[in-house]
Amino acid sequence: MISGWEGIREEVLRRIRVRDWPPGETIPTEEELAAEFGVARATVNRALRELAGAGVLERRRKAGTRVALLPVRKATLDIPVIRQEVEARGQVHGFTLLTRTEGAPPVPVASRLGLGPSARAIYLETLHLADGRPFVFETRWLNPAVLPKPLPDFGVVSANEWLVAHVSYETGDIAFTAEAADAREAAVLGVAEGAALFVTERTTWTAEAAITLVRLAHVPGYRLQTMI
């Protein structure tokens, strides 16, 4: 006996699974299902909305609800600061500022950040440590125009953490790639040149201007995981 919207969701999933309702098939209306299950239409509606949100069903105006041909599933990733990520592994976080310079960024960086030809940017290289061993090599360009002043000593507070705590951003993009360690990365991370590194690249923006472009090269063995 089926009761509650969760019960109806289970039954709908079962029918899709055993192909009573194959992909692309229009399923009965909410009224028909409510009558069949002996529940309120709102209960059926709740279950179908849930399944539509998960991409299992497609609801179409007037044409009814059908089993999705190819549901696109979604995964949500948390983007924590590196200290929190290290601490969540039960390790101690540390970091060393290796480089801090200021000047006109290279053209590809300026273009990613939407900066004009005469704009200046701050460049930082930071090595993050987990239990004293290399964890992430962070290379970062900062747009000083959007940062609250005074700027801190980035050797004392990591730019990663300072930005999250002090600059709210509106939008950004993030990309993940696998890249062979170049000579500099290999030396900093203490790995062989050409080692496979998991790389995260992120650009963030206020409503008006770019804040930062950051590249995080992780030591071999790094794993980014989540639920789907």
Next chain:
Amino acid sequence: MISGWEGIREEVLRRIRVRDWPPGETIPTEEELAAEFGVARATVNRALRELAGAGVLERRRKAGTRVALLPVRKATLDIPVIRQEVEARGQVHGFTLLTRTEGAPPVPVASRLGLGPSARAIYLETLHLADGRPFVFETRWLNPAVLPKPLPDFGVVSANEWLVAHVSYETGDIAFTAEAADAREAAVLGVAEGAALFVTERTTWTAEAAITLVRLAHVPGYRLQTMI
């Protein structure tokens, strides 16, 4: 002059940015903000809920709303079938089934799938092509107990697509790593041994049992990206 909930959201972000409201600070109540901005309390509520959802503010029962110390941002990833991913790049998808066997899986695989010692599983190796060139090398274990019968010819319909269309899943986990291509991967993908590959590993489950464990090794240069 501030109007609409978006205007209030902007103003709250501005105050956080310029540190009128530093991290950890409890901000004025909704009533106070409504009076200050000359808007309905519901309008303030809408703006604050939005900012709490984005991790910028923390709302605590009775203790009021404060600026988050370290907002954790989230990114959402779409998990499309490989054919759709290739087609979204404007390329033609193709695939070749390289291996299909059935038998007792190795212990680590059985354990990831929650299978008993005598359970059998199907093993498939599929090479996905984009415009005729290697794109993803897919290695997959399937739990035949949960699959609708008859099984198709996986040389005609890719397991990736058939599963998405025919087996609804409830939960799963997904992990991303960078790995050096082993001899087999290098040969199949046509790259040098040791090349940096972006690898996705996914396990999916029905409410009762594992469906599949799949490993997708992408050609060098692959980029997974999304908005934050």
